[in-house]
Amino acid sequence: MFRLTNKLAVSNLIKNRKLYYPFALAVLLAVTVTYLFYSLTFNPxxxxxxxxxxxxxxxGFGMFVVTLASAIIVLYANSFVMKNRSKELGIYGMLGLEKRHLISMTFKELVVFGILTVGAGIGIGALFDKLIFAFLLKLMKLKVELVATFQMNVVIAVLVVFGLIFxxxxxxNALRIARMNALQLSREKASGEKKRSLPSSSNYSWFD
Structure with missing residues (x-):
């Protein structure tokens, strides 16, 4: 079953790639902006x-706000994905997969997804790091210098922050699966697939 959940995790990411595109974009944006704020804040x-x-x-204050906003955006995007996958998870349950297997599968999906998106976000942030620092100097009417600004401590900090978020x-996700039976999972899909776009926060609740 361990090998089966591994295969399902990878195949599900590929099969549901259109559903994961908004989630990936949200994580990329959150990681990139967070990296840039951290880099500027800790730039000696x-x-x-x-x-x-x-x-x-x-x-430093902006860094706190960005970190909080990033966590909210990523949590919200993940909930959108899970709500739209409820029918799929319900079918797996009716086919014989136990809740622990579903939890293991979604855990592995997030591990793979997180490594790819967070890694890409850090790469994009590092790529634009010099330009953002130069832009800050220009705003302050100081001499603009494209100097190396890469800091390993910033990379570690971003990895820790998004590791905790994931x-x-x-x-x-585990709590959602543990609270539902197969029929509930399949029924919840109806409320989650009205549109394949992120719902407004006013109409959303974490758990049905």
């Missing part, structure tokens, strides 16, 4: 310029 060169301490304090997703 900012402390060397006039008013650098104030700038870093402002960026652990939260895994817990919520």
């Amino acid at each position: 060169k900012i402390a060397e310029i006039r008013g650098g301490t104030t700038i870093q304090a402002t960026l 652990l939260g997703l895994m817990f919520l």
Whole structure:
């Protein structure tokens, strides 16, 4: 069964790729923006310029806001995906897969999905890192220099933050599956597939 859930996890990501596109875009955007804010906040060169301490304090507050917003966006996108996959999970349940197998399968899906999207987001952030720093210098009417700004501690911080976010997703997904039977899973699909687009937050609840 372990090997079966491995195969199902990969095949499900491929089969449901259109459903995962908005989720992937949300994670890419969240990781990239988070990386850039972290990179600017911890950039030692900012402390060397006039008013650098104030700038870093402002960026630090922005970093907190961006991290919180990123967590909300990613959690919301994941919930949209799970709601639209309810019928599929219900069918797996009726075919004999136990809840622990479904939980294992969705866990592995998130591991693969997270590695790909978070890794890509960090790569995009590192690619635009110099340009964002140069743009900040230009806004402050300082001499623009395209200097190396890559910081391993920023990469580690972003990995830790999104690692915790994805652990939260895994817990919520496991809780959703544990609370439902096969019939409930299949019925929930009806409320989740009205449109293949992210629903408004006013009409959404974490659990039906």
